[in-house]
Amino acid sequence: MTNSPTWPTSLPQLPLANGLTAEMRDTRESFEPQRGPSISRPGFTADLKQFQVSFSLDLAQLATFEAFVRDDLARGSLKFGMRDPETLAIHLWKIVPGQGLYRQRRVGPGRVTVSMELLRSGTPWYAPYSPSGVVVAPEFLLDFEAGVYASGGARVSLSGALVATVGSISISGGALQCPGDGSVEMNTVGLTLPAAGTAIGFASTTVLDSDQRFFAGENFETVVFGVTELGVLYAKDGGGDIELGSPSSGVQFKAASAWDGDEFVGAMDGVSMTDSFDEGALTGVTPVGVGSENDGGRAWTGTIARIAVYNHVFTAAQLEELTGAT
Numbered sequence: 001m002t003n004s005p006t007w008p009t010s011l012p013q014l015p016l017a018n019g020l021t022a023e024m025r026d027t028r029e030s031f032e033p034q035r036g037p038s039i040s041r042p043g044f045t046a047d048l049k050q051f052q053v054s055f056s057l058d059l060a061q062l063a064t065f066e067a068f069v070r071d072d073l074a075r076g077s078l079k080f081g082m083r084d085p086e087t088l089a090i091h092l093w094k095i096v097p098g099q100g101l102y103r104q105r106r107v108g109p110g111r112v113t114v115s116m117e118l119l120r121s122g123t124p125w126y127a128p129y130s131p132s133g134v135v136v137a138p139e140f141l142l143d144f145e146a147g148v149y150a151s152g153g154a155r156v157s158l159s160g161a162l163v164a165t166v167g168s169i170s171i172s173g174g175a176l177q178c179p180g181d182g183s184v185e186m187n188t189v190g191l192t193l194p195a196a197g198t199a200i201g202f203a204s205t206t207v208l209d210s211d212q213r214f215f216a217g218e219n220f221e222t223v224v225f226g227v228t229e230l231g232v233l234y235a236k237d238g239g240g241d242i243e244l245g246s247p248s249s250g251v252q253f254k255a256a257s258a259w260d261g262d263e264f265v266g267a268m269d270g271v272s273m274t275d276s277f278d279e280g281a282l283t284g285v286t287p288v289g290v291g292s293e294n295d296g297g298r299a300w301t302g303t304i305a306r307i308a309v310y311n312h313v314f315t316a317a318q319l320e321e322l323t324g325a326t
Contacts, residue, residue: 003153004092004124005072006135007082008064009312013133014085015053016113022051022086050096053085054115062104062112069101076101081124081135090127090135093118125155129308131318140191140309142290145174145202151191153311162290169291173303178214178291180207180301191288191309193217193224198258198310200322201225205302206249214300215307216293224288225255226298235266244268252305254323260313270324272316 007013057065069076076095084091095101095116102116125148126137141150142161149161158171170177193199203214205227213226227233233244235257245268247253257266266273290307292299314322 003126003137003155005068005078005080006137007080008068009134009136010064011057011061011068012055013083013135014088015051015055019054019115020051020085022049024049049120051085051118051120052115053118054113056107056111056113059110059112062114065114069095079121081126081137082118083135084120088132090124090130091120092122092124093120095119126150131314131321133318134312136310136312136314138308139194139197139311140307142176142304142307144171144176145305167299175303175305176291177303178300180210180212180299193288193309194311196259196261196311196313198256198312198314198319199224200306200308200310201255201304202252202306203255203300203302203304204250204252205247205300207301208247208249210301211298212300213289213293213298214291214302214304216289216298224257233268235264242266242273244273245271250302252303256314256319256323258314258319265316265319267316267319267323270320272320 055065072078073080073095076097079092079094081090082093083089096119098117102114105113105115107113124137128146129138129141129143130136137153138150139153140161141148143149147158149156149158151161168179199215201215201224203225205212205214208227211226211228215225217224225233225235227247233247233253233255234241235244235255242257242264244255244266245253247268253269255266255268257264259265287294289296290304
């Protein structure tokens with residue numbers, strides 16, 4: 001199932017407060033019996049709420065918006081993911097056509113206001129995986145805790161997300177169980193890390209004095225997440241690394257790394273690292289291994305609860321949010 005498009009991150013993420021109105025659609029069905037007053041009953045189980053929204057855009061943003069409506073939304077015929085202006089939760093929306101799809105008004109040099117009617121309906125599967133402030137769906141996701149998997153930006157079954165499972169790795173207790181006893185090799189994931197993006201990993205380890213990887217490319221060229229022989233969790237590419245912290249044996253930690261093609265930053269359990277480096281970029285790495293390197297070496301001993309990769313570079317604050325306690 002292909003993802004619904006998401007509201008572009010380069011546009012204002014919320015409409016103007018001035019002029020924002022909303023009304024709940026009347027979805028009742030009524031009929032007239034032969035005798036007595038008319039009878040009504042719910043026509044839908046879901047609430048349909050319609051909003052009148054306006055966005056203040058510069059000319060570059062206007063071009064982005066017009067391309068989004070024309071191309072991504074097939075001239076307004078498709079639903080898209082965007083944050084609710086009242087609750088900030090991510091919902092699915094569709095443009096309600098009137099005399100046109102939207103209205104445009106010049107409000108000053110190089111600025112316009114775009115207004116339109118939007119109908120809110122439903123919540124997309126990727127809503128829990130996007131940090132606040134933007135709407136970004138994972139390009140690749142293994143969420144063993146929730147049983148949610150995605151590949152190529154679309155939700156798929158587990159078999160659609162994992163190309164192969166080798167050795168005695170198994171899934172139980174809401175996590176990928178990795179014994180790391182020599183008979184375990186890896187899960188081979190048909191995934192190429194983007195030139196710029198973000199990776200998230202929730203895992204635990206029971207061995208802190210062994211050089212092991214839970215999400216990595218080949219050898220030392222690309223280690224997205226691993227633990228050194230000194231028990232330090234780190235993120236690494238071919239040119240340098242960031243020490244994210246020292247996990248405790250048997251306790252789940254949450255790690256994140258983001259790279260923009262030049263700089264590489266990371267976070268662990270809600271604390272981001274400011275010591276970024278620009279020694280290289282994670283490019284052309286395929287496949288990526290989950291549970292070891294992609295050649296089967298340095299197998300992980302512990303569990304892996306979630307892996308996610310985004311084609312979007314999150315900020316340090318967003319990395320802290322994604323790896324925080326909540």
